[in-house]
Amino acid sequence: MTAPLPDANIAPNLSWALLSPKGRLGREAYLLCLGFWVSVGVILNRAWAMAGLEQAGDPEAMAFFFMANPVTLFAALALVWIEFAIVVKRLHDIGRSGFFALLLLVPVLNLAIMGYLAFQAPEPAPNRHGPLPDSYWQ
Secondary structure, eight states: OOOOOOOOOOOOOHHHHHHOOOSOOOHHHHHHHHHHHHHHHHHHHHHHHHTTOSSTTOHHHHHHHHHHOHHHHHHHHHHHHHHHHHHHHHHHHTTOOGGGGGGGGSHHHHHHHHHHHHHSOOOSSOBTTBSOGGGGGO
């Protein structure tokens, strides 16, 4: 017996694309979200480098940096959430469980997974995670 398909009543928007792990995300939207994620990450990395903390060996300097710039810590945590949300939705699009996103915690494997998701074809029909990503506009 198959489970009923979820409704397609949620129109995709930017907050859904970046923050919600529910639904499916096509390749084009995934690449756009990934570009946003990388851009914000580069900005945070530059802020880190301008503070003179390229080497993460001094815990006192890191603690001072985060106390002086508390927004940076929240931005870094938000980036982690955004990464997981877009990867889970992309995994849903190819018919896989979102639990595979936990593999992002493995250092070199995370880059391979994100690259794989950029090129893997989606399931050609609605699946248990929702309708086709572009069906909202048809």
